[in-house]
Amino acid sequence: MPAPVDESDPEVVPVFGTWRLIYASVIIVNLAAMVLVYLFSGFRF
Amino acid sequence: MATLDWTVLAFYLAGIVSFGYWVGRNNRKIDDFFLAGREMPWWAIGLSVMATQISAITFIGTTGQAYGDGMRFLVVYFALPFAMVILCLTLVPFFYRARVFTAYEYLEQRFDLKTRTITSLLFLLQRGMAVGVTLYAPSVVLSTILGLSEPATIMVMGLSTILYVMKGGNRSVIWTDVVQMTIIWIGIFACLFVAIFKLPDNVSFRDALSIAQTAGRFNAVDLDPSLTKPYTLWGGLIGGLFLMLSYFGCDQSQVQRYLSGSSLKQSRLSLLLNAFLKVPMQFIILLTGILVFVFFHFQAPPALFNTVARARFESVRSPEKTQAETRYAEAFELRKKAALDLTATRGTMEADRYLAAQKEFMEARTGVATVYQEATGTTDYNDTNYIFVHYILTQIPHGLLGLIIAVIFAAAMSSLSGEFNSLATASMIDFVRRFRGPGTDARDLFLSRVFTAFWGGFACLIALQAGRLGSAIEVVNKFGSYFYGSILGVFMLAVLTKRANGTGASIGLFAGMAVVGLVATFTRVHFLWWNLVGATTVFVIGYAISLAIPSRIEAS
Numbered sequence: 001m002p003a004p005v006d007e008s009d010p011e012v013v014p015v016f017g018t019w020r021l022i023y024a025s026v027i028i029v030n031l032a033a034m035v036l037v038y039l040f041s042g043f044r045f
Numbered sequence: 046m047a048t049l050d051w052t053v054l055a056f057y058l059a060g061i062v063s064f065g066y067w068v069g070r071n072n073r074k075i076d077d078f079f080l081a082g083r084e085m086p087w088w089a090i091g092l093s094v095m096a097t098q099i100s101a102i103t104f105i106g107t108t109g110q111a112y113g114d115g116m117r118f119l120v121v122y123f124a125l126p127f128a129m130v131i132l133c134l135t136l137v138p139f140f141y142r143a144r145v146f147t148a149y150e151y152l153e154q155r156f157d158l159k160t161r162t163i164t165s166l167l168f169l170l171q172r173g174m175a176v177g178v179t180l181y182a183p184s185v186v187l188s189t190i191l192g193l194s195e196p197a198t199i200m201v202m203g204l205s206t207i208l209y210v211m212k213g214g215n216r217s218v219i220w221t222d223v224v225q226m227t228i229i230w231i232g233i234f235a236c237l238f239v240a241i242f243k244l245p246d247n248v249s250f251r252d253a254l255s256i257a258q259t260a261g262r263f264n265a266v267d268l269d270p271s272l273t274k275p276y277t278l279w280g281g282l283i284g285g286l287f288l289m290l291s292y293f294g295c296d297q298s299q300v301q302r303y304l305s306g307s308s309l310k311q312s313r314l315s316l317l318l319n320a321f322l323k324v325p326m327q328f329i330i331l332l333t334g335i336l337v338f339v340f341f342h343f344q345a346p347p348a349l350f351n352t353v354a355r356a357r358f359e360s361v362r363s364p365e366k367t368q369a370e371t372r373y374a375e376a377f378e379l380r381k382k383a384a385l386d387l388t389a390t391r392g393t394m395e396a397d398r399y400l401a402a403q404k405e406f407m408e409a410r411t412g413v414a415t416v417y418q419e420a421t422g423t424t425d426y427n428d429t430n431y432i433f434v435h436y437i438l439t440q441i442p443h444g445l446l447g448l449i450i451a452v453i454f455a456a457a458m459s460s461l462s463g464e465f466n467s468l469a470t471a472s473m474i475d476f477v478r479r480f481r482g483p484g485t486d487a488r489d490l491f492l493s494r495v496f497t498a499f500w501g502g503f504a505c506l507i508a509l510q511a512g513r514l515g516s517a518i519e520v521v522n523k524f525g526s527y528f529y530g531s532i533l534g535v536f537m538l539a540v541l542t543k544r545a546n547g548t549g550a551s552i553g554l555f556a557g558m559a560v561v562g563l564v565a566t567f568t569r570v571h572f573l574w575w576n577l578v579g580a581t582t583v584f585v586i587g588y589a590i591s592l593a594i595p596s597r598i599e600a601s
């Protein structure tokens with residue numbers, strides 16, 4: 001049986017402060033990158 | 046290659062081997078050798094994870110792919126950041142707290158010895174053959190650049206990597222990867238800047254982007270729901286997610302890197318560093334390839350980029366050849382004029398005229414390749430990996446050329462080092478120590494080095510015989526792709542369920558591989574989707590069998 005996952009890491013996450021914030025940033029930055037690439041491909045240079 | 050380039054390359058090789066040897070000089074136990082004493086900082090592991098993933102063919106092949114196919118390949122990496130977050134929340138804490146050396150060792154703790162042994166054995170088989178290809182593929186290209194024979198190039202790359210990995214194990218792998226990844230980043234930016242500055246005076250960067258866009262080279266996001274079409278957004282996001290989860294979560298060559306972290310936090314941060322950097326890095330590499338594509342609108346590219354093929358073709362004398370080459374030269378001039386007209390006006394009519402000229406140019410190029418194939422009896426001529434090589438050899442100034450070739454070496458050696466080390470770890474931990482028990486530190490360290498040398502030597506042997514083993518290697522690679530999604534299914538059973546057992550997981554694993562084999566053989570479903578098929582099959586069948594045949598512990 002898998003051991004329960006303990007998310008309470010006492011150490012401070014550099015720059016972002018919390019794990020929740022760093023995970024959210026990864027997802028938001030990636031979604032933004034996908035949108036930018038999509039817009040980039042349709043932009044009239 | 047000028048003396049200056051050779052000097053830069055020799056300096057790189059001597060430097061990296063000496064550094065790797067020096068940094069790994071203090072190994073006393075196998076914890077040091079395989080997990081770098083579990084004291085590595087996140088940024089070093091993160092760069093090492095990145096360096097292990099980027100191979101020489103990723104560097105030279107991706108730019109070539111962008112030349113011919115544009116940005117579409119980028120979608121494969123869109124799933125990587127999501128995969129990293131999922132792994133940080135699921136598998137990484139389990140691995141870290143289980144204090145394991147290998148990912149498969151965790152499966153014995155969760156299931157049983159049988160599951161561990163089967164998965165580790167499959168890893169050794171698949172990765173052991175694949176590492177030969179990791180060595181062979183760049184050596185074919187590098188030998189044409191360096192003017193050395195393929196065996197000589199294989200031995201230089203293979204032996205220099207074996208030397209420092211044998212001495213320093215994972216500590217040497219990680220620290221040399223940090224240096225190599227830094228060199229690779231410098232090389233990537235140098236190539237991008239050269240590609241921008243080499244554009245003709247009358248063509249601005251914006252003009253170049255306009256030409257590339259008109260030619261459809263920026264079409265990275267394809268919303269087509271087809272399962273057979275390569276590199277659609279859905280294939281990249283869904284199939285790619287399973288591929289990335291499997292590669293970073295279940296492949297020992299990656300797992301071992303982040304198990305070397307001094308804490309769970311360090312291991313997680315190393316993966317998140319990749320989540321932030323990987324997509325921009327691939328974007329820059331692909332953009333460089335696209336700029337090379339634009340550059341060759343204004344300077345005639347050879348119809349055949351492979352120098353060996355070009356030399357063979359020179360001796361061919363036939364009216365078909367003359368006709369094909371004349372058509373190609375005319376198509377180049379026509380496309381050049383159409384591209385200049387397009388940059389001057391950016392009108393719709395000019396865009397249509399350019400597209401027609403581009404189509405004619407591509408057909409003319411295919412025409413020359415067809416004549417070459419017919420005249421020489423060659424089948425499946427493909428020079429994607431030679432496009433960027435031709436560009437750097439003819440356009441990059443001396444000195445910098447040496448650095449770029451060092452980058453190709455660095456990309457190859459950073460992958461090889463991680464793979465040699467992980468193969469030795471799986472052999473030593475999952476088999477020798479598991480079945481014979483731990484020995485003295487000195488004996489275990491000695492055996493670990495012997496295994497490193499063995500797998501390094503095996504890779505050289507496979508690479509040296511790759512020409513003759515062609516179809517056998519293809520079979521093993523195919524087998525590897527059947528295995529990838531399926532092994533993820535085993536880990537999903539381990540982490541996501543309480544009732545799954547070893548029997549269910551093992552039978553599910555083989556069922557998953559069989560189903561992927563059937564899908565690959567009888568359908569045209571793109572390979573990115575195979576990972577989803579494999580993982581899902583293993584999970585469903587493995588769970589069903591676990592419910593039907595409960596383990597003895599559960600039954601009692």
